[in-house]
Amino acid sequence: MPSDDEPSFEAKLFRPIILAGTLLLFVIPSLFTLAIFWNRKKIKSSSYFLPQKKFKRSIIDLKPIAGAAETIVQNVQNQIINPNYEVNSERIKADPSDEQQVLGRGCFGVVVKGTFDGKKAAIKCAKDVNIGYAEFWLDVRARESLYQEACLLSFLPQNMNVLRLKGAVTKGWKEGGQLRMALELCDDNLQHILLKVKSDKKFINQLCHLSNEEAAKLKTATKMVYQHERGDVVKPSKSDQLTTSDLLSFGYQTSLGMQFLCSYQCLHRDLAPRNILVKRIDDQWIVKICDFGLARQMEESMNYYQQLRGAAQPANWISPEAFLSQKFSPAADVWSYGIVLYELFTLGTTPYGNKTREEIEKELKAENERLITTRPEYCHEELFNFFENCWYYDSTRRPTFGTCAVQLENHLQRANPEQLQLLQKLLFMNE
DSSP: OOOTTSOOHHHHHHHHHHHHHHHHHHHHHHHHHHHHHHHHHHHHTSSOSOTTOOSSOOTTOOOOOTTHHHHHHHHHHTTOOOGGGBOOGGGEEOOTTOGGGEEEEETTEEEEEEEETTEEEEEEEOOOTTOOOGGGOOOHHHHHHHHHHHHHHHHSOOOTTBOOEEEEEOTTGGGTOOOEEEEOOOSEEHHHHHHHHHHHTOEEOOEEEOOHHHHHHHTOSOSEEEHHHHTOOOOOOOTTOEEHHHHHHHHHHHHHHHHHHHHTTEEOSOOSGGGEEEEEETTEEEEEEOOOSSOEEOOTTTOSEEOOTTOOOOTTTOOHHHHHHOEEOHHHHHHHHHHHHHHHHHTSOOTTTTOOHHHHHHHHHSOOSBOOOOOOTTSOHHHHHHHGGGGBSSGGGSOOHHHHHHHHHHHHHHHOHHHHHHHHHHHHTTO
C-alpha cells in the first residue's frame, strides 16, 4: 500500500504531459522567432540590389531624413532662408555691368564671374537699387523667384549632381536691396559643350554594328553593341572631346540629380541642357543641375504643383499635361528629361526639329499615345526604346527617375565599365 508521501497514480500519469506542454510553450515561439530571423537574413542577402553595384549607396533607395522634405517645403513656401547661408555683402564680389564677366542670363537673373571669400565663384544677381542697367534686370516678381531659389538651395543637402550654394545676400531684397547668390563655378553648360563638339567634329561614336558572324560569336540577338562589348579597347576622351560613354554619363548623372530633387518634393520645371552645368574633376565630367528659378515645392498629399495660367514656360521641354492644365509633377520633369536625352544623343537637337512654337503647342494638344520621333544616330536602339517611355501622354505610364538611373547605369556599364567605376567613386565617395 503506497505511503502518503508517494504521488498518486493520476499525478504520475499527468506529470510528463504537463512538462511536455510547458516545454512546447517555450520551444514553439522560439522556433518561430528563429524562422523569421532566418527569412529576413535571406531577403537581405538576395539579389534585390544591382549586382554590379560596389557602393553602399543604392540609387533606387534614395530617401531623405524623416521630415526633412516637409521642412524644406514649409521654409520655401514661407520664404525663409537658412541663416547659415546668409552672409555679409562684402564676402561676395561681382560686377554685373562688366560684359566680359557675364557667364549667362536666365529668366530670373544674370550670372557673372566673381569671388566668394576671395575664391572664384559664379555670382547670380538680381536688381540692385544703385544699378541702372534696366535691360539686365527684372521686375519684383522675378526677384521673388530668385529669392525663392536661394531659399530652396540653402536648405537642400549637398549633392554632387546639384549646383552648390556657397552663400547669399538677401537682407532687404523686398525693398530693392542687393540680392545675390554665390554658387559653385563650373566649366560650361551642357548645351554649349554639345554644340561645340558637334561643330568641331570631336565626337567619338562607340556604337558599332555586328555582322551575322560576329553576332553569332558573341551569342547576341542584337546587331547594335558598344565597342567594349565587342572586345575593343575603349580610350577615355580628352577635355575637348565627347564619347558615347560621356553622353551616357551625362544622362545617368542627370537622372541621379533629379531623383535627389524628387526625394525632397522639388519640381525643377525647366530641365534642359542649358540648365545643366558640367565640371571636369579627375578627368571625369560631373553634371550639376542648376537654375532653380522655376523650381517649386509640391505638397506631399497632392504630388503636383498647380501653376497660375499665363506664366511663361519653355515649349520644347514642357509636358502635355503641364501645358494644358498647368499641373507639374515629377512625371512632367521626366518628360523634359526624355527631351534632354534626345538632345544628348543628337549633340544638341530637340525632337521637334525646326518646328515653330505654334506647331509644338498643336502637337502637345493632340491626343497621341506618345511623342513620335526617330532614333538619334548615336543612341543604342535598346536605350531609345526605353527613353521613348518618357514621352507617354499619360503621365502615369512614364518611368521614374530611379528607373531611368538604373537603365543609364546599365548602358554605361556595357559601354565603359571603367569609366562608370571611376565616376561612382567621385559621386559617392562621401556616402
